[in-house]
Amino acid sequence: MATLGIPQNTIAILQKYDFVFQKRYGQNFLIDTHVLEKIIREAGITKEDMVLEIGPGIGTMTQYLCERARKVIAVEIDRNLIPILRDDTLAEYDNVKIINDDILKVDMNRLVQEENGGNPVKVVANLPYYITTPIIMELFESHVPIESVTVMVQKEVADRMQVGSGTKDYGALSLAVQYYAKPEIVAMVPPNCFMPRPKVASAVIRLTRYQETPVQVSDEKMMFGIIRAAFNQRRKTLQNSIHHAPDLTFTKEQVAEALRGMGCQEMIRGEALSLQEFAELTNRLIALEKG
Ligand code: SAM
Helix, strand or coil: CCCCCCHHHHHHHHHHCCCCCCHHHCCCEECCHHHHHHHHHHHCCCCCCEEEEECCCCCHHHHHHHHHCCEEEEEECCHHHHHHHHHHHCCCCCCEEEEECCHHHCCHHHHHHHHHCCCCEEEEEECCHHHHHHHHHHHHHCCCCEEEEEEEEEHHHHHHHHCCCCCCCCCHHHHHHHHHEEEEEEEEECHHHEECCCCCCEEEEEEEECCCCCCCCCCHHHHHHHHHHHHHCCCCCHHHHHHHCCCCCCCHHHHHHHHHHCCCCCCCCHHHCCHHHHHHHHHHHHHHHHC
């Protein structure tokens, strides 16, 4: 089977199947062998690994993964791509399972349980950009057993995952990622490495899951509720945004008291707080509520 990382081979497959790109599925296929090699290398794939690939497209990266990994599970939403993968580009591999489904509807915990006995998997993908954040949040917040996530995303989103407090890109995604994993941007990828070309620059980011989270919080869900409230209304003070959040029950006075206890100004905004401080605020609010 000819490698699909070369544009002529990708074009030949697309023509053979009269494939029409679906914009709504964020289809930008990789056509650069150096980038493909780089992703596989940075993901550190070995013959021990089971890899979950989200959105295999015509199977370009999947071929590389099948060569290196023990087993690959590839979940693709577009049913027009399934015959290409099954009958053509991945036909020669017996270590791949192709699932035609929406990744956000798949019970990933169950999938990893069934396919890998619940042992951690490596996630590798050139993600559809329209759902990057929900996919990453779902992977971490549902505690899917994961060793690492190495993914192509918009450069701007990769930046958001990496930054700390006090910058404009800092938000709920930064905090969620940094609570669960160590983020490292490992490659910058220009639009001409894709077909069709996206409008924006892309980056490959590797998120290595922590064995133990870097901060201790007594109620993780509560902390993320507070974080979401803080960034939903970014320009408001923390007191106001937490008090007005429909799913939180803390009073303004409780928030003010917790902030005072931390040595923070009462009028502080959420964007000024680090992960450590959000954890401390959560622990203090829970203690205050218990009385
Ligand atoms: N991996 C291929 C490559 O690098 O050439 C394709 C990457 S393309 C950016 C994203 C892929 O994700 C497309 O094949 C698209 O159909 C698929 N996709 C989009 N939304 C999806 C979803 N909700 N669940 C599973 N796959 C999805």
